[in-house]
Amino acid sequence: MSASLDGELTQKEKQVLDTHLSICAECACEYKALSGLRIAMSAWQDEEPSEWMAHRFAYKLREFTSESKAASGRKPRWVFGRAAAGVAAVVMLGLFIYSRTVELQKVPLKILSANRTALLTPGSSAVGLKTVPPTVQSAGAPNSATSSGAPIMTANAKPAGDYTPRTAKPAYKKTIRYAAQGYGRNHRQRRYSRQPVKPVLVAYAPRDNFGTSDLASRHAEQIIMQKMDVARSVEGETNAIVTNHLDEANLKMNETFERVRGTLRVAADLLSSERKISNDMTTGPNGGTIL
Amino acid sequence: MEELFARFQKPLFNFFLRMVGRRETAEDLVQETFIKLCRFGNSFCGSHARFSTWLYSVAGNQCRDYIRYTSRRPETPIADMVDEDQAGNFADSLYASEESPVEDHLMRMEVNSSIKAAIDSLPEKERKAVILREYNDLEYREIAEILGCPIGSVKILIFRARQRLRERLKDVDMSL
Numbered sequence: 001m002s003a004s005l006d007g008e009l010t011q012k013e014k015q016v017l018d019t020h021l022s023i024c025a026e027c028a029c030e031y032k033a034l035s036g037l038r039i040a041m042s043a044w045q046d047e048e049p050s051e052w053m054a055h056r057f058a059y060k061l062r063e064f065t066s067e068s069k070a071a072s073g074r075k076p077r078w079v080f081g082r083a084a085a086g087v088a089a090v091v092m093l094g095l096f097i098y099s100r101t102v103e104l105q106k107v108p109l110k111i112l113s114a115n116r117t118a119l120l121t122p123g124s125s126a127v128g129l130k131t132v133p134p135t136v137q138s139a140g141a142p143n144s145a146t147s148s149g150a151p152i153m154t155a156n157a158k159p160a161g162d163y164t165p166r167t168a169k170p171a172y173k174k175t176i177r178y179a180a181q182g183y184g185r186n187h188r189q190r191r192y193s194r195q196p197v198k199p200v201l202v203a204y205a206p207r208d209n210f211g212t213s214d215l216a217s218r219h220a221e222q223i224i225m226q227k228m229d230v231a232r233s234v235e236g237e238t239n240a241i242v243t244n245h246l247d248e249a250n251l252k253m254n255e256t257f258e259r260v261r262g263t264l265r266v267a268a269d270l271l272s273s274e275r276k277i278s279n280d281m282t283t284g285p286n287g288g289t290i291l
Numbered sequence: 292m293e294e295l296f297a298r299f300q301k302p303l304f305n306f307f308l309r310m311v312g313r314r315e316t317a318e319d320l321v322q323e324t325f326i327k328l329c330r331f332g333n334s335f336c337g338s339h340a341r342f343s344t345w346l347y348s349v350a351g352n353q354c355r356d357y358i359r360y361t362s363r364r365p366e367t368p369i370a371d372m373v374d375e376d377q378a379g380n381f382a383d384s385l386y387a388s389e390e391s392p393v394e395d396h397l398m399r400m401e402v403n404s405s406i407k408a409a410i411d412s413l414p415e416k417e418r419k420a421v422i423l424r425e426y427n428d429l430e431y432r433e434i435a436e437i438l439g440c441p442i443g444s445v446k447i448l449i450f451r452a453r454q455r456l457r458e459r460l461k462d463v464d465m466s467l
Binding site for chain 2: 002003006008033034037038040041042043044046047048049050053054056057058060061064065264265268
């Protein structure tokens with residue numbers, strides 16, 4: 001029936017439908033109701049768009065055409081240049097980050113304090129352990145490491161030959177190297193004697209860069225996360241407040257509309273009743289005109 | 292492009308107006324549809340479909356995207372408020388019209404708003420199908436191309452939409 005109203009049926013189908021409608025009262029009633037609905041829906045007439053729409057579209061079209069002209073006029077060779085510059089920048093950044101990452105440095109046994117020896121225990125955060133030719137251990141020095149199962153390394157292990165480092169960092173490096181190779185601090189001894197040294201394990205301790213530590217960076221991260229949580233909660237509260245205000249405004253607006261509609265209905269009723277009264281006055285009770 | 296805009300702006304505007312319900316949004320959607328036409332007009336192949344069918348399918352996609360966008364971000368329409376100038380013009384038109392009495396005018400407005408509310412309550416696909424059929428006078432075949440479904444589905448969509456509308460509008464006096 002719906003397709004018949006829209007003219008979408010073939011001749012044969014229309015005949016079948018007409019035959020059925022002539023027999024079935026219920027379907028005929030339904031068909032009448034559908035056609036009445038179509039007539040009622042046609043009461044909603046088309047509206048005219050605003051005059052500014054054409055002007056706004058002309059402006060947007062001009063913008064669009066100018067953008068497309070600019071895009072087509074670009075020289076393609078600069079695209080490659082820019083891409084190459086971007087790749088080079090990424091590579092440089094990667095090298096910079098790599099150079100700033102944690103570096104491993106060998107630390108001699110002698111300078112290991114009580115705290116740092118904790119690095120040598122299993123499960124510690126030591127970066128790695130490496131065996132080097134051992135140094136001569138002083139007689140009678142307790143090998144605490146072996147008794148506790150830790151790697152063979154004690155603070156009492158002495159390199160070959162007595163030596164004392166002159167300066168802190170560079171001297172430690174040299175000392176370890178010489179100790180590993182069995183050389184003393186006295187360079188002249190290197191040519192003439194090479195004493196065997198016992199292998200010792202040395203610990204690698206991370207070198208601090210610019211005085212920063214993991215602890216400080218973790219603390220900074222925690223502060224940042226706290227501030228972000230505070231900002232998120234403030235944003236949520238603000239959104240809730242704005243939503244509440246908008247809901248209240250919507251309710252008030254609806255109430256105002258209802259009041260206006262009611263007033264208009266009352267006005268319409270008054271007008272119609274006034275017209276009726278004036279008509280009655282001019283025509284009179286018997287139907288004749290008074291004036 | 293200007294000729295196409297002049298020819299199709301009113302039917303497209305009314306299509307969007309009936310789908311989304313707001314004039315400003317309907318105007319924006321019309322402009323965006325034509326901008327898309329400028330951008331992707333090369334993809335139209337005249338041998339398979341009419342231009343109006345292709346244009347309405349682009350418009351239908353715009354409509355669907357807008358409805359999905361607003362369903363995720365509900366808005367409170369402030370611009371729909373009737374300002375003082377419009378209220379004054381409306382009051383003047385009530386007195387100035389001699390052909391249509393005030394009661395008839397108000398009744399017509401009431402019927403229009405009821406029809407609008409009933410159409411707004413339909414599901415999106417049924418609403419699109421019935422608007423394209425009733426107000427844009429498109430054939431079932433064209434509506435099937437626009438909606439991307441078979442002709443049989445279009446018949447069922449329109450039939451169900453009309454059933455729902457009849458149910459909703461049975462209490463409204465359609466004698467006008």
